[in-house]
Amino acid sequence: MRGIALALVTLTSALAAPPQVVTDTPVTQSLTAMVMAGVGTPTLLLDKGADPHDFQLRPSQAAALEGAGLVVWIGPEMTPWLATGVQTTGRPALELLSVPGTVLRQASGDEEEHEDGTGQDHEQSHTGGRDPHAWLDPRNAATWVAAIAGELAKADPDNAAAYAANATAAQARIIELDADLAHRLEPARAVPLGVYHDAYGYLAARYGLTIAGSIAQGDAHDPGAAHLAALEDDLKGALCIFPEAGHDARAAETLASDTGLRIGPPLDPEGLAMDPGPGLYPALMTALADGILACVRGG
Numbered sequence: 001m002r003g004i005a006l007a008l009v010t011l012t013s014a015l016a017a018p019p020q021v022v023t024d025t026p027v028t029q030s031l032t033a034m035v036m037a038g039v040g041t042p043t044l045l046l047d048k049g050a051d052p053h054d055f056q057l058r059p060s061q062a063a064a065l066e067g068a069g070l071v072v073w074i075g076p077e078m079t080p081w082l083a084t085g086v087q088t089t090g091r092p093a094l095e096l097l098s099v100p101g102t103v104l105r106q107a108s109g110d111e112e113e114h115e116d117g118t119g120q121d122h123e124q125s126h127t128g129g130r131d132p133h134a135w136l137d138p139r140n141a142a143t144w145v146a147a148i149a150g151e152l153a154k155a156d157p158d159n160a161a162a163y164a165a166n167a168t169a170a171q172a173r174i175i176e177l178d179a180d181l182a183h184r185l186e187p188a189r190a191v192p193l194g195v196y197h198d199a200y201g202y203l204a205a206r207y208g209l210t211i212a213g214s215i216a217q218g219d220a221h222d223p224g225a226a227h228l229a230a231l232e233d234d235l236k237g238a239l240c241i242f243p244e245a246g247h248d249a250r251a252a253e254t255l256a257s258d259t260g261l262r263i264g265p266p267l268d269p270e271g272l273a274m275d276p277g278p279g280l281y282p283a284l285m286t287a288l289a290d291g292i293l294a295c296v297r298g299g
């Protein structure tokens, strides 16, 4: 009798379908996939290569959102196009930037560093608020996998133990990654760098890097001539300028040839060109360090 009961329990939990979990960006999908390993695969809304800051849902994606058992997303500062969807569908949602314990930085869009008195050169598309690129501090990724496991446990209590165990393993992996990056990036500390868009504040703060300026103004706009001229000033004393995956490298190339900066490999801080899945997040962080070091060392 006990044997039969045990067999039934096993059968029931094997048949319990996990909820449909919908995620916004490749990084969120990756962290969620780590937590769901062996149970299910979260859906990624963003099309491969698409700019997360500037995207529109297709009807099939809106339908996925409609039927989601859980939506995991960074927050409205990252994907404004998803904010309305999350609100109107009323599906259970976990906003990662609002998870307690998240280390937050303010967006630098309205910072004073470009104040030059003319008041017209540096109009920014950002209006301040939270800088959404918070996964570039791995401590946040570690905090988030635990929060994701907690929300999944509510949506799918049958698999709560698996989610908790996966989150613990993911945290250990992320903490190890963080220590490894801190060690590897030491040669890049205090070497001023230019980047494509204003995504690297968390990475810089965590590992002691110096970002001297970014080509794009705010997050989703092409640079103007006045901004590029001011940027050349900001980049005096910098060593490298990095283009970015999914964006035209010409502005970086022009800056490099005008200023004598080394041009680094394209960085991919949002994982837009990478294969989605649980391995994306550690691969993304490792590739950022590899790319930065390749240029800093003159490779």
Ligand SMILES: [Zn+2]
Pocket (backbone or CB within 6 Å): 053, 133, 197, 198, 199, 219, 270
């Ligand atoms: Zn961004």
